[in-house]
Each structure stands twice: as C-alpha cells, then as structure tokens.
Amino acid sequence: MTLIGSAGPLATAYDVALVDLDGVAYKGPHAIPTAPPALQAARDHGLRLVFVTNNASREPGEVAAHLTELGIPADADEVLTAAQAGAAMLADALPQGAKVLVIGGKGLRTAVGALGFELVDDAAAHPAAVIQGYHPDLGWRQLAEAAYAINAGARYFATNLDLTLPTERGMAPGNGSLVAAVVTATGVTPPAAGKPEPGMFLLAAKRAGAERPLVIGDRLDTDLKGARAANIPGLLVLTGVSDVRETLTAPKEHRPSFIGSTLRTLEETHPEPRQDGSWWHVGDARAHVVEGRLLVDGGSDIDRVRAACCAAWAAADAGEKLLVETLPHLGVAS
Template sequence: MSESSLLGSATALSSAFDAALVDLDGVTYRGPHAIESAPPGLAAAREAGMRVVFVTNNASREPQTVADHLTELGMPASASEVMTAAQAVAALMLESLTEGSTVYVVGGAGLRTAVTEAGYEIVDSADPVPDAVVQGFSPDVSWRELAEASYAIRGGARFFASNKDLTIPNDRGVAPGNGALVNVVVTATGVEPPGAGKPEPAMFRLAAAKADAERPIVIGDRLDTDLKGARAAGFPGLLVLTGVDGVREAILAPATERPSFLGRDLSALAVPHPAPERDGDRWRVRGATAWAAAGELRVDEADAGPDGLDGARAACAAAWAAADEGRDLRVEVTPGVEVRSHHG
C-alpha cells in the first residue's frame, strides 16, 4: 500500500470543498454552549465561499428551531440550512409507504412536522392498527408511547426509526440516545426497523443536494456515525476533536469509519492539510514520523506541526497501513492528545 486513506489538501478545506455538512453536538456546540472556536470557524468558511448545511440525528426539533438556536449561539443559520433525521426518515418512508397512510409517531415536534409534510396522517393510538410507526428521539418519550408503538407493530404496522444512536452527548455527559429507546420496542416486538439518520448515506446525500454541492465534505466528532456515514456516501470526512472521538479512536478506526482529514476544531477548515507520505516502512507528515516496530506503533513528534496533529496524522497512516496489511499493532501512545479541546 503506497497511499493512505488520510488525504491531504494543498489549499484550505474551505476552498477545496464547496459545502460543509456539519454535525451539531460536539462540533458546533456542547449542551447549551457554543464550542468557542465554532462561530469564527464557520464564519471564515462562509466568507471563503463555502456553503453550510447542519446535519443532525436529533429528530425532536424543527429545522427553524435548530437554526434559531445556532443563530443565538453566534452561528447564523436558516431553516433551509438544516437537515434533520426527521426529514431523512420521512423521505425513507416515502420510498415504500404511500402518502395518506396512517402513522403513529414516537418523538418530538420536529418528527411530527416532517411526517405531516410528507403527506401522512398522524394517529395517536395503536387501535385501530396504523399503517406504520416511526420513532425518533425526544427527551419526553414515555413508556405509554413505547407500549403503543409495540402494540401497533405486533399488529402489523411497518416500523421506521429516524436513527439508531445508542448514546447522545450533552453538557452533563453521555445519555441514552434514540437507538436505546428503539431497542426497547425491538425487544417487545422482535422487529428491527430501518434507520434513516447517520451513518446511513442517504442523509448526507440529501444534505448535499440541499446545498447544491458538487464537492461536499462531512464534519463530525463521531467515527461510527459522522465519519462512517461520510465514507458510505462517498464524501471526504473531517474528524474534529471537540466531541466524542479523539486521536486514539481515529488510529484504531476500522476502514469503514476512517476520516479523510484530522482537525482540532472547525478552524481546521481555514488551513491546508498535509498528506502522509510513505518512506519505506515509515509514514511522514512534515516533521512527524510514525512506524510499526515489534508489533507496536512508534511515533516521533519532533515537530507536530502548527496544529499539533502531524504526529497523529502520521500515526493514523501507519496504523491503517498495518491493519490493511493484516498486521496486529499495539497502540500504547496517543500523539496529539494534548490538543484535544474541552472548552465550551
């Protein structure tokens, strides 16, 4: 293998790509607070001509509500720049469920609006049995709603889920996500629903179409949703270190979840990104080098670069090459870990 799946860009990402498909939690804000670097990072990207669509697996809020929240946090946005899992699951339902069908909704206002706008009739009970059940995240979901959904599905209703994230980050830590609540209904019914949100590629393709993008890049903090979805959709992905996953997780990422670029935060859009280069059994990124020796990842971060991540980039290239060649590799070091951003 002579090339790494970690890419390089000789120009700033904001000029190399025409649209940014941006995750929310862990990328633009954490809980009620904006991540400090996010407003100026997005403003600079827009000034460079980059279009922005915010892509969220949260199906509970209306697009306008999401846009208003971002605007209040210093990141001006319109409802047309928001793509929610509620909108994605409504599009998924239209592929196999005719307009006018009855649907029992488990979730918040955003999901109910998306289902209504898709031409479905919302019902509030499993009796008579509706044509379908759709479930999305809301902090107010109750046992009664989960029970009604289970009755309907066991009675023959189709089952759809906005997304299957098992956890959701907030300002207090990590809480159960929609996937955990979906699994309650799966346990009661034995029926596994298709999901529409990340990491399904359709959501990113819908977001790219919303931006009229020819060269989109996905930006996220989670490998198993944001970056896996980017690869599934065939789009490059930028992993930022302001949320769930960090450098170690990137180094150990399976091929289906590997980012194309690493960045400290959204300021990474404003700079070029060096490409890893193979030199024998070593991978170099400017002044940083990584290689495998005696089954262990070794990293020389004599010069970690302006953002402190060149060692991490080299480490990803070396570790991924070893994995692709079928070699086991212990990872005892985590280069670039000191740059991980925890500020709110």
C-alpha cells in the same frame, strides 16, 4: 485506506460542508469557542453550510435559532434533521396519505405531516407504519402503542439508532436505546434514516446542490462512518466524542479523510501523506510501527496525529497487531 491531502484550504476545496452539531458546533448549551469564527471564515471563503443532526425532536427553525443565538447564524433551510430524513424514508416506502403513528416530538410530527401522511396517535387507528424518534418525554405508553401497532402488522422505521445522547450531565440513553425496547417487544428491527446511514448525507448534499461536499463530524461511528458509506470525504475534528486513541485504532469503515484539532482547520492546507519505506510522513512529522509499537516524531502536534494514523492504519490493514497499551499520547488542544 489512509488520509488524503488538500493543496489549498478545505474551505475552498469543497463547496458545501455537511456539519454535525454536538461536539462540532457546540457542547451542551454552549458554542465550542473556535466554532463561530471558524464557520464564519469558512463562509467568507465561499463554503456553504448545511447542519446535519440526528436529533429528531427539534424542528429545523428551532435548531437554526439556537445556532444563531450561539453566534453561528443559520436559516432553517440550512438544517437537515433526522426527522426530515425519516419522513423522506417513509415517502419512499408508503403511499401519500397513509396513516403513520409517530413516536417522538413535534419535530418528527411536523416533518411527517409535511409530506402528506395522516398522523395517528395509537395502534387502534390501524396505522400502515410506525416511525420512532427521540424525545425526552417518551414513556412506556408511547412505546407500548408502537409495539401494539407493529405486532398488528405496521411497518417500523426509526429516525436514528444512536444508543447514547450527550447531555450536560454526561451520556444518556439515545433513540437507539429506546428503539431497542420496542425491538425486544416485537422482534422487528427498523431501518434508520440518520447517521451512520448514507442516505442523510446524500439527501443533504442533493438539497444543497453540492458538487464537492465535505462531511464534518466528531464521532467516528456515526459521522465518519456515514461519510464513508456515502462516499463523501470526511473531516474529523477533535472537539467532541472521538479522540486520537480511538482514531488510531479505527476500522476502515470509520476512518476520516482529514483530521483537524478544531474547525479552524477549514482554513488550512492538509499535507498529502507519503510513505517512505516503513515511515509515513505528513509535513515534518513522521511515524511507523515496529513490532506492534507506534513510533512518532517531528512536526506539529496535529501532523504527528495524522502521520500516526497513517502508520497505524497501514499496519492494521497489513495484518499487524498494534499494541494498544504502548500507544503514545498524541492529544491536541481543542
């Protein structure tokens, strides 16, 4: 399983991009400098955008307004949150009008209420289900109500299971960490709607009427794993969490179909990787693995990264042990 090529720009090869937010469009409160012009150029090529986020605390209109303030114009109907995906999961599992205890912010409450469920605030109301999403003000009392309801027989769902959440000050506990507290108290592990589960990407693609969707993300374990699970090509941009070293050692289910240093790669063609003996070639770059050591030369920075990934993945898939401590530095500027 390796990278694929694109004879023309990705922005013309695909019709809808399913775009992650943090690490792709922005970092903390600021846009990634290359993102606004690159996304506008992609729109100008005819690529439609849907912003797909595991954040369940904000409503789509708030997300769209934030993007617009950062120079990335967006409408609410171009945003799909984990809250909306979670509500859709409830709709598949419960009768309309069922009582649901929502543990999370207003984005999740709005999404669940919009599908006709009766929102309740505590276990004493005997909810049919509990759904939990991240909110910075969640505390012991809300988690306890969730546990009481689940232990009394309510079904348990989560918007996503991200263990960490990037903030301006660094990584903080994410929804998955808070869910773990309830799991410990109940012994019940909830299904999740958000990435890396495929349903969120499939729902976004369906809503957009996409025929040739492309996932764009910065995290191998959520964005790109979800793309693989949904059988949708995935583009990894190196502006966020996952770096080149992590990508070189990625398991099959986390591997992207394309790699770019920034979102500007949407305007570029992506050379088709080709194998010649033990060497993998991408553009003028080439790489191979000899006795566990990865050797790379030629070409541009990003093509060396691409060739290196092809060689490293092929070696790993053949059962060869890659000597991680000998991996060359292949960082690219973002």
